Structures are given as structure tokens and as C-alpha cells.
Amino acid sequence: MDTTVADTLIGTTIDGRYRITGRVARGGMATVYRATDERLGRDVALKIIHPSQATNVHFVDRFTDEAKTIARLSHPNVVAVYDQGRHQGLPYLVMEFVQGRTLRDVLSQRTKLSPVEAVAILEQMLAAIAAAHRAGLVHRDVKPENVLVAEAPSGGSANLVDAVVKVADFGLARAIEASTVDDSGQLMATVAYVAPELVQTGQADARTDVYSAGIVLFEMLTGRVPFDGDDPVEVAWQHVDNDVPAPSSVVPGSPVVLDKLVARATRRDPGARPTDAGALLSEVQAVRDGLGAANVETALLRQIPSRPIPADATSIVPAVPAADATAFVPPVPGGSYHQASHRPSWARLPEQGGGGPHTAPHRRSVAPSGGFFADRRRVVLASLIAVMALVIIGSTWWVTAGRYSEAPTLLAMPLAQAQAHAEEKGFEFLVGDGVYSDTIPKDSVVTQSPGAQEKIVNGDTITVNLSLGPEVHPVPDLVGVELANAKGELEGLGLKVKEGKAQYSETAAEGVVLSTNPKAGTQLKPGETVTVVLSRGRAPITIPDLTGLNINDARAQLAAKGLTSVERSKDSDEPADTVLGQSPKAGTGVEKGAEVTLDVSKGPPLVIVPDLTGQPCPQAQATLQGMNLQVQVNFNPNGTVQAQNPGGNTQVAPQSVVQLQCF
Template identity: 40%
Template sequence: MVTSAQEALVGQTIDERYQVLALLARGGMATVYQALDLRLDRVVALKVMHRHLAEDPDFVARFHREAKSAARLTHPHVVAVYDQGTAAGLIYLAMEYVPGRNLRDVIHQFGPLSGEQALVMLEPVLEGLAAAHAAGFVHRDIKPENVLISDDGRVKVADFGLARALSTNNTSATTGLIIGTVAYLSPEQVEHGDADGRSDVYAAGILLYEMVTGDVPHDGDSPLAVAYKHVNSDVPSPSRSRAGIPPEIDALVVTATRRDPKLRYQRAIDFLADVRRVRTTLPPARPFTDSRATLVVDSTAAAGSGRRKNGPPPGQGRKQAPVPPSRASGPLPVAHPRRRRRLTITALIALTVAVAAFGGWDLAVGQASFIAAPTVVGLTQSEAEQVLASAGLTLTVTDTAFSEDVAADLIVSSDPAPGFDVREGGSVGVVLSRGPERFAVPDVRGLSAADAAAEITGAGLTVGASKQSFDDTVAAGKVTETDPAIGAEVKRDTTVDIVVSKGAKPVPLPDVVGRKAGAAKRILSGLGLDVSADSKFSEAVAKGEVISMSPKAGTVVSSGSRVSIVTSKGPPPVTVPNLIDSPKSRAISDLKRLGLKARVLEAEATPLDRVYSQDPPAGTQIPKGSAVTIRII
């Protein structure tokens, strides 16, 4: 249910940068909006943490850690993280906006997919996971909702916001917290809350099972019941739920979802290799045709079959070009049906003249033969040369260009464009990608604001706002950090804000004398102070309470300064005297003088009225006020 509080953000501008356009979705941790980045003039997905979580410092710290981690991950099949920040009590994350649908929508609309269709979807997911695992990240929540398919057919893995770096030392950050969706949780996540790359492999196996059967393998009356099945039951072969599934698909699912992580694919790239091998044994995937008459197909099934521009009509010397091989890293082509347009009288006349002129030229040079230019965009140069050679064409590299969408050394565009006419034996010009143009934010920590600005400008970037902040380690007037962060790879002319130190924050010392030692330490540490503690015996101050502090309460010190406290160990211990053979009255008096109590045991008749035994024995040290048992004979 969408709440009025969530809708209230629509139309607002967050952090003077992100204009909220529309509500997209609500999740367990945050609400996602479509927003316009006013600084870079681009549409982003803005993930805003729920307000009750934003008030929890542990959640906020985890959110910021994961955002910074996810921002380091760049891959064509992973949704990019652009920015993170805090404004007006809101904690937000700016991410790549992917217009389209998710895999859940595809499964609902088309029902169970064929094995070939499912592998077309799974292959780019595994490519993204393999890259993430190689960089030290685990997704922890692979499910159909987190697999996005853009309107132009690209597949991307979303929501690495819950990812945790494998190399982190802060293991307490998520201790006891199971992150993920129960239908896709691996047994080790359920039992121990632990996850590594093999946990993502397990979830990807469940994803494949669901794509080909239309349902998840384990269900139950409650999430706990489903989690129990993950731990205690094997994932069955998909063919047991739906007939006609190839045994190769069964083998992929069973291997990926072994309950023992050691028996699964050990890496996403191993799973990916088997998926690619199985795809070569299966027929080409059938296209998906949705209600909007949009055709979404795997590139192995793409052919230049639409109406083509220029050249002779079908049947006059035109031959069909071979279909280029699939490339998993490229988009799934989307072909939109051409709209019929009425031709005006003028257009008809022009068309008649053009056809007549073409016919005269054709007769002059002989019957020309044309084919549709094959699709080579997204291929390497060598792959494109093979595709063109099989069509009797040659390749010419005409230029190189930076590209935000096409990886380096792959083809960005071709001339003629795919599907347009090219003369048999002719040449197709291509532009090779140089990858995204990126500039690293320079390390300007410790520089003055003026020097930092010069460094940023010299790096091809734009100097943005200058903010001030207290800092315990950087001298006043020097730069402490930048936004985007130092070392981040950004586009040319990206605005870089700097934070200048105001020096250590002044802190007036609160009075912690008389407080419990633990509470006193938390108060002082929370103010950014370095606390050292000592202890001594005291008869005036109860055990565990603060006796004194230095510097004294009310003193103004700098953040990070050392504050010493002395806590009470309680009264000093008392040494039990030797009471054996002492008269009863003197023994009791001696104990009372030392602050001890006498517990007297005696028979009805005590003719000697002296101490026969004592407990504890003489020389034992016991707390003041303790009792000593004496036996009288």
C-alpha cells in the first residue's frame, strides 16, 4: 500500500539536486522513486530509506557502507550506483534508472519459459554476478524482482544495496541478520546468516527453476516453513514439476542448488560456463511477443526480416544475410513494428521519380544485388569480421568513440545500419567503442581549498560547493574529503564538492562522577573523546562508580582528546585475624573492629568459652562487612 508520506515526496527536490518525479516501488528498507538529477540532467532511480530506519544509527551506518561498496562495482549487467547522501532527515541512494520491466513481470506475462528462453535471461545475470564476486561482493538477494529488463532488451541485476564486501572486517554489522527473500535463501543463510558467492549461485539456480516451471521449488504456510525446507530438502529437478524440460536444464538446477555449498558450482563463472555450453546444444530461443506488439528476441534469432530502406523491392536480386552469433554481454534486440504512414500526393510523385531513376541506373550498370546489413553492434572486431565474411562482406573500422552503453573494443555502430541495404561484396564501416570516458577524482586531502580546486579542474572536472566540517585528524583550512569520493571514476566535467576542515570539534566535558563506569565511557566516547580508565579502592564510593575525572567537568577540550576516569573497586579487603583459642567476647570484638561480622556456633554447654575453629581461616582476605564463622567450645 502506498502511503501519503511516500507520495508527499513526489514533486519535491531532495538535497537541492534530485527532483522527485514519481513513486516506483516500496521495499523493506526503502522506497524507490523516479527522479531527475538537476546537476547532471539525467533521470535516476532514487532509493530513500524509510524514516524509522533513518533514525537508527546502525542502519544508517550499514546503508552508507553498502552504498560506497556498491558504487565501486561497474558492469554492463549491474545497475550502477551514482551517489548517496543525507538531507532533511532522509537517507538516499541515487542509482541508474532502467525503464522496462523485471523478470517477475516476464514470468507472469508469458508463463513458464522454455529452457532456451530461461538461459537467455540467466546468462547476463550470471555475468553480472561473476563480475561482482571477482570484485569481492555478494548480492545476497537474487530474485526475479531484482532482475531488470530494459525496454531495449538489456538485462541488469539490481539492488546491490544489501551487498557486503567479502573482505570486510566488520563482521558484527550483520551478525544474526538474515538478508534476502526466503524463497531464494541458501541453507547456509538460513542456518548461520552467512553468505558467499555460492549463496548467489544457489539463488540463481532457484531463479532458473522458477523460470522454467513458473513456481519456486519450496513453499509452505509460513516463511519459517519454507526456510526449513531449504535446509532439510533438496531442490527437485524441474522436469518433475513440468514435462518437456531438457535434462541439461535439470542438471544445471540440481548442481547449482546443492544444499552443501562445497558440492555446488564454486563460482558464478563456473555456472556461466555450463549455461553457455548447454545453450549451444539447444535450439534458438523463441521470441517473446507482448500485448504492446513489441518483439523481444535473443540475438541468435534476430534476422533482417523487417521492411528495409532503399534498394530494390523483395525478390529482385535481394538475398538474406546470415544471422550474427549471440553475444551475452550485448542487449537483447527489440524490434518495434513500423507505423504505416499515409503518403501525400507530393510524396507519391517523389517516390515514382526515385523508382524510375533507380531503375534507369540499375539497367545501366546491370542487375544490382543487395542484402540486408547484418547486425554487428556489440560484437568484437574479429567476431564482426566473421559475420560479415559469411555474408560476402568486408569490415572497415572508420572511427573509435567513447560509449556509456557499449564496452570497450566492441562495436558501437555500423554504416549501413543493421537491416539497411548493402551491395553484395561491399563493405560495412564500424565504430569501435573506447568504453565510457572516465576521469578519476584526484586525491586532494590535506590541500588548501584553492590548491584542491586547481587539482580538480586540471583533472577535467568541475569544482562544486565547498562545505565545512569538524575533523579530528585534518588541520583547519585543509580539505578532508570530496563528493564524489576521491578516486571515483566519473564523467568529464562532473561537479566535485569539497569538504574543508574546521579543525577538531570543541567539546565541553560533562560531569560523569558518580555514574557507572560503563555509562561514563559511553557518554565520553560518544562525544568523540579518547577515554582511559583506572580503578582504586574506596569506602565512600560504591563499586563500579566513577570517583573522579581529569580534566574536570566543564572543561572545554578538542574532539579526540584524552579523558581519564578513576572508578571505585569498592571498600578495601580485610585480612581475617587468627581467632583460635581466643575468648568468644574478644573474638567478636576483634571482628567488629575490622568491620567484619561474627557468626557464632556453640553448644548448650561451652565450659571453655573459647574459639575452637574459624571459617575462613586466618590470613584470608575478604570484603569488609563479610561474616566469619567461629565455633565455641
């Protein structure tokens, strides 16, 4: 039954551009469709999450991160991402459409692969994963389901040696420092391929992918995974407790060199494995070249007639090395000469040159055994075998050792010195992404690939990552930013967030940042803490306008609102006990119990009454009026001041009345 008939998305056009033509696969969280990009006229793969996952914020974020992650990995063996968007609220990715099958499909059909095919596929897998490792990412879910095998350029679907391999589903990748347990606490890896450290500690690094790749190689060679069981937890712990068996223990005759390769990649101790996919790739290339040499030798010898050579001729034939014990090609079939038409030109003997099919037998019938022609044939055959042996020995030396040398040690060298040293040794030099380091000075080499003293092809490229110095980030300016966004920005820099005591604010809405400690611009290392102070919004009590009121009235109004007055006396021409000003200002919001400071007038400054006794009364009256005092004259206004009240040198308030007794 065609299950795609009931799929309502088939036949629809997404965002007016991607017309869905069929369903490719359906997983637990998303479905992959084949679609046509009508703008560019090419087939694409469109991956859209299930509606049941749309409400899972963490999964949606992880799904969106998949696009950003793969976009960083521009590599021919990584499935490319072209676009992303949403359709009816469901996030989707537009990816490269790979015409072919998954490695799981290939293994389901073939059960197992030949060593050459397995190594050819593994080499391209590791090239893709190595690109991720150079970008600081770990795939964490390397398995046959995530390996796509495209049709071979030569056209044959069975030609896996020439097939193009692409690694998919980097959506579960994380920065190398990140944890490998998702928000639900579930292990983010398939148990059949899970590394021991994921089971024990939940932590992953590049060597975790190396382990999983080794399990995939084991399965390609044997047709089964090394550990199996009904309980996933039990299977996971078998990786912790047991070594992965040698492929030859399952498939007798499997090359010993591949046994060693699987053992190296699947060591239970991560420190005993190759450091990353690039390091394992170098070892796989050496193994591939060795397997290739064994194939060449066998193919050449298959062209040589298997006719026995007389004992007297063996002395001139150099010893041909026995085929490598790791060779996997079936032995040369025994039997008589092949017909001349079936041999390559360089293997045809003189008697096979131009005659018809019966020429050679005729000559053999007339030439006596041990005669001239027989001796000539033996000499030519022995010479040919000797030449081939030398070619094979030389070729084997070249592909396995001669063209390799050790990568120089560039670690901790400044950029200019490292480049000069690498180029002096004859290698290309490439600078990759910078990485933070607390120990290596800025612009000096932190890592190199291939690693120091590792095998590398002469003249190949050494990629280095330079130190960015200690990782520090300036505290961003977060004033006015909502708490969730402030947390996201700080945590994205590796900083911790602490909430301080919230405060009321006349201008900032509730829940936004009022201030940070340390302040914006301060340089911090990852793991350090930033305290954010949030706004509680406007306070609930509004302060009334108390200016000009008598202090007693002002106190009464504040008490009615649950506020407290704090008073400060000031000189003023205003009457005493008059409120001159207040803080906070009128209209400001405060919480209950807040203090309001009032400036209260002490009244005008006092005037000192002079001693006017003995002065003419008119003159004394004029003096007092000039001092802002009132005058009352008793008896004779034109007389002389005999007494006054208040007396001389007495302090009185302005406009006070001074009585003069004149006679």
C-alpha cells in the first residue's frame, strides 16, 4: 500500500517555491520529502517536523540549530542546507537531495561489504566528520542511517568503491564542551554505536565520533553490530564492559590490518583512540593504500599463465613476496594458459602474436620440450615476473611509506614561525578557525591537523588553529532589556546570571533590566557571574504636593498615605513652619513606609534692636523703620528718647513693634 497517498503535503507548494513531489522517509520527530525548487529548477529534500513536536520549544530550537550547524560545514561529504522557514507554524529545512540510499539500506540488501568497499565508504564518512571536528562540533550520532550513499559516477549501483558518500543529520551536534544529555535526560546517541564515555559520564568529544565510526566499520565488514540485546540499557553497558571483537573473529579471512583499525578506533579508553576523525582518516588512508597494493599485485599475477616452470629456470627468477596476509582478493585460479586474445598485450608470448587461435598449439606440438622456444618462453616469463615484482614492491613502498612523512610539531609556535617551518618541510600551510586558550599566547598555534609526528602525504596541507588568547567577553549593555533576552545573551557568552533585588522605577516597565553588576563593558571570563537588577515597575503610592503647606498639615497628609516625613529647617522669608520643598517630587510613586523629606522654613532672620536712648525721637523713629521694624512713639514726638521697649541689643522678628518714650 502506498502510504504517501494520505499525506496532505504531497502536491502542495511551500512558500510559493518548493513543490513537494513525494515522501522520502518519516522519522520519530520529522518527515523528509522530495521537492522541486521551482525558482532554481532543481530537486531538493525538504525536512519538516511533525505537528506533535511543534510545541516542544527545545526540539524546535534544536531543529533550527540543525540548519545553522550544517551551514557552517561546507564540505562535499556533508549534506548541504539551502534554506529554512516555517509552513503552517512548522519549521522546515531545505537540503541537498542525494540520489541514492542510506548505508543501512545497502547493508540490509548486501549484509556486509568487501574490505575495499568498507574502507572507501569509511574514508568519505571520516572526511565529513573531520570537517565538523575542525569546526568544533561533535556529530554524536554516527550510524548507517545517517550515511547516504549516492549513485557512483560510473553508474553502477553496486560500485560502492566509486560511490559518493555524504553524512547527514548534524542536528544533534553541540559545541565540543556541551553536554551530551538532552533536556529530558535521554542519551543522544543510538545504543548500538554509543561510546563508553557517553554511557558513563554523558560527555562527548571528537573521540566519541571516532568510536562510533569504528563500530560502523565493524558492521560493514561483518554484517552485524558487536553488541546486541533486548534491553537498550544492557547493550549500552556492553560498550563499557567489553572490547569490540575483531572482524576476523566473525568473518574468517578478514584482513588483519582492518582488525587493528577497528581495535584502534574502538578502544574503551578515549585517550587510546585517534584524537579526532582527521587522525583516524590518516590511518584509514594508509590502510586503503595497503589494500590497494594487494589488489594490484593479485590482479597482475592473475594475468600470468599458471604453467609450471622447470626447476632449472627458477634460479633466475627473483623471489616474489607472498601476498600480504591482509589481502582479501580470492587466490589466482589454477589451470592452463588463457587464450592469447584474453591476455593483455604485455603478457602475450612471441608465439601468440599474430597467429590464429590454433597457432600457439601448433607451435607447442612441434617444439620439443626443453628446446629453443621453450627456453625462450621460460626466460621471457621469468623476466616478466621479475619486472612485475620490482614494480609491485616499489609501488607498495610508495603508497604505504615512500610518499609519507611525519608532520612537524607546530604547537605553541607564533604564526609566522609555524608557517615558515611547515613550508620549509615542503607542506602547504592553512590557518583554520581561532580558538580560545588560557595557556597559548595569542596568534600562536593551539592545534594542528594532522597532529605532530602523525603520518602525512608529502606536500599535503597542515591546518592550524591559532590562539585567540584567554576567552573574555565584555558585559553587554542590557539596560531596558527583558530578563529572558538578557539571560540568553549572557549565557550565550558563557556567563552566569544572578538576579539582584528588584527595584521600583518611574520609567522602566516591570521585568526589564535596570542595571548590571559589573557594568556594561567589563571584561569577564566564561563562568563568571553577572548580577542583573530588574524593575518592579512604578511604585503604588503617589506623593502629594506639600509645598506651601504648614508643616502640621503636611505631616497629616503623609501619615494618611502610610508615608513618613523627614524635616529639614531652612532660613526663609516665608513664615516659620511653612513647607518650602520636598523630595521625592510630587507625583512620584513610592512604596508604603517610604520617607519624604520636607524643607521647612524657620521664618525670616531676627533683627537686633539698637540702643536709641538720648537720640532725638524723629531720628530714632527713622532708624527703626529702616530696619523693617514698626515704631510706637509715646508722649512728645519731637522730644528726646528717654526709654525704649524692647531695650537695646534685643533680637526681634522683622516688623516687630518697638516703643519709644520721648520727652
